[in-house]
Amino acid sequence: MRTPAKLDQWFEGWPELVCIDLDGTLVDSVPDLAQAIDYALVNAGAETAGEDRVRTWVGFGAAKLIEQAMQWADVSSDLMEQCYRDFLLHYRDNLTAKTTLYPNAIQLLKTFKRAGVPMALVTNKPSVFIRPILTHFEISDYFSWLIGGDTLEEKKPSPMPLLHCCEALDAEPQNCLMIGDSITDHQAAKEAGFKSMLLTYGYHQGVDLPSLGADFIADDFTELFT
Incomplete structure (x- = not known):
């Protein structure tokens, strides 16, 4: 060859x-990641970040991704464990729903x-x-x-x-x-x-x-x- x-x-x-x-x-994978991020943010009482914004955060790992989202939404760091868990569970159940x-x-x-x-x-x-x-x-x-x-x-x-x-x-x-x-x-x-x-x-x-x-x-x- x-x-x-x-x-x-x-x-x-x-x-x-x-x-x-x-x-x-x-x-x-951003469409599915963004939905999982938004699910976690809403559960924490914050507004959704949206796909375009999440696209600029991806690349440093899941923990950093949720940390960036929480900082952007002004969610207390005390909720990190909850947000991270909500994100992972939602993403686990929707890994390839919209990923291409x-x-x-x-x-x-x-x-x-x-x-x-x-x-x-x-x-x-x-x-x-x-x-x-x-x-x-x-x-x-x-x-x-x-x-x-x-x-x-x-x-x-x-x-x-x-x-x-x-x-x-x-x-x-x-x-x-x-x-x-x-x-x-x-x-x-x-x-x-x-x-x-x-x-x-x-x-x-x-x-x-x-x-x-x-x-x-x-x-x-x-x-x-x-």
């Missing part, structure tokens, strides 16, 4: 490992699989939610590792999740790729010594992607293979 020019330029062949983010990269795969996500996974490239799903989402989402979209079998925000002692932007998978393969970090959509993905890749690809359609937390200095910024997965 011919190596795409971009990968040949970086690795002189296919990468030894590809780590891929979930929310904002493979799936647009991004265009060409399946093509990306199939291309790396055909090339024999090991893949890891590396997200800051609580690990309990990962497999049900992947199973729903029938993509769990593509990944050799499923790393959530609570799987290891540290989560992105720490390089630990990426290096954990890298070391399991005895791969060289400079021969590995991180695909994500945010500063947390880029920082993890940079600290781990991985190449980084960022998607413009994801959750950027208000950060200007070109300013980060990623190796590649794309509007679509297929640009990696052209």
Whole structure:
């Protein structure tokens, strides 16, 4: 299988490992996350935040997400445990009600699989939610590792999740790729010594992607293979 020019330029062949983010990269999960956030806020006596606002908060993990929502709604920190529980329970019951795969996500996974490239799903989402989402979209079998925000002692932007998978393969970090959509993905890749690809359609937390200095910024997965 011919190596795409971009990968040949970086690795002189296919990468030894590809780590891929979930929310904002493979799936647009904000519609379901926003409904869970709004459910928790209403139960705390606050107004709803709405999908557009929640979209700017996603990327740092569930606890940080609910913390940002509570701060925005001026909800007392004394209600953190209640809000977090309400959020998790609602989200658990509605994981894929409105969540969708991004265009060409399946093509990306199939291309790396055909090339024999090991893949890891590396997200800051609580690990309990990962497999049900992947199973729903029938993509769990593509990944050799499923790393959530609570799987290891540290989560992105720490390089630990990426290096954990890298070391399991005895791969060289400079021969590995991180695909994500945010500063947390880029920082993890940079600290781990991985190449980084960022998607413009994801959750950027208000950060200007070109300013980060990623190796590649794309509007679509297929640009990696052209």
